[in-house]
Amino acid sequence: MNSPDEDDEAVVAAAFASGDEHALEAVYARWSSLVYTLALRSLGDVGDAEDVTQKTFVAAWTSRQRFDPSRARMSTWLVAIARNKIADTHEARARIRRLHQQLGASTSPADLMAAEVDLADKLLLADEIARLEPDAQSVVRLAFYDDLTHDKIAERLGLPLGTVKSHIRRSLQKMRSRLEVSLARRP
C-alpha cells in the first residue's frame, strides 16, 4: 500500500544500506537541505551548519550497516544523526563558554535540544507538503493554514467532496508516516 514516493525511497535506502555510493549521492541530494536547515536554524552559523551537515552524512555512510530500512525511514535516521551532531556542537560551545566566561550554570545540551525536536518535525512536514502533488497541496494548505472544512475546500477548488477527502487522508497519512517514532540508535 506504499505510495510510489515511498517505494522509490525504499529502493534508494536499500541501495544505501548495501554500500552503493551513488545511493549516498541520491540521499544527499534529497535530504541535505533538510539537515543543513535544521543545523543552520539551531546553530545560527553557516560554518557550524556546514560542519554538522558534513558530519551527519559521513556518519550515516560509515555506520550504514546499522541502518535497517525495515525499521526506520532514511529521513528519521538522518535527523537522529543530525540531532546528535547539533547537540555535540552545542555541548562544545557550552564547554568553551564555561571555560572562558566561568559561567556558574550553563544550559545542558538536553535543554538546548528540546526546541530541536519540534523544528525537525516541522521541517520534515514542510518538506513533505512541498512535495505533494498540486491538488493535494492546495487542499492541505487550505485545511491547515486557512482552517477550511472539507466541504468549503471542495467548493473553493471546484473538486468533488470524495476527492478532497481522499487528498486529506492520503496527505495526512504520508505526514504521519514521515513522523514515525525514531527507532534509530545513536550512531
Next chain:
Amino acid sequence: MHVDPDLLALLALGEQVASRSERDHISACATCRDELENLTRAAAIGRLTLDAGELSEPAPRVWSRITEELALRNADPVAPVVPLPVRARRRWAPALVAAAVLVALSGGVLTWVALRPPAVKVLASASLDAFPAWPGASGTATVEEMPDGGRVVHVSLTDPDAEDGYREVWLITSDTTKLVSLGVVRGAEGTFTIPDGIDIARYDLVDISAEPFDGNPAHSGDSIVRGQLN
C-alpha cells in the same frame, strides 16, 4: 468494522463529522484511536509549518568535503551534487537523474545499472563475536573480489574504544597455527587488501586484536572479536 479512514483524517483536522456510533467505536477501538492520535499529531505539526519557511541548500563545498573525507571510489571530488529547487524535487527520479547527469558529465553512462559501483563479488563473509574480555563488542567481515581480480576484506567493529594501543586485523588458519596481519583498523571500519598468496579457505578466521604500543609486531593474544568466513 473500523471507522472509514477518510473520516479519521477529517476528525484529525478537528472537523465534527462523526456520528454517535462512530464516536463510540473509536473510543472502544485501540487501532482507530491510535491512528486518530497519530493523524492528529501530524495535522497539529503540519499547521505549524505555516512559518517554517523554505529550506536552505548547503553550499556545494559541503558535498566536496564529504566525498573527500570518505574518499569515495566513484564520485568526482570536485563535482558537487547539482542542487535542485525544493519544490521541483517531488520524486526520487529527478534526484537520480541529477546523479546520473553528474556521472554522465564525469564520463559515465545514463542508466541506474551503470550508477552502481563496478560489480564486486562477495566471496565470503563472517560475523565476528566478542571474546569474554570484550563484552558487547561485535563486528562483521566481508571478503570481496574486485573487478581487477584483487581481494579485499571489509571489516566493521563496534566495541568500547581502546584507550591506549590500536586494533589490528588478522587472518588466521582454522587450526590457529598460522596468521597474517592485514593492517590497523581505525574507528568503526576499514578495508584491507588480502595478499595474493593467501588462500581464504585455509585462512578462514578473521580476528581483530587489541595491540599495545610495544613495538612487537606479533599478535598480542588479546583478541577482541573473531569469526569464521563462510
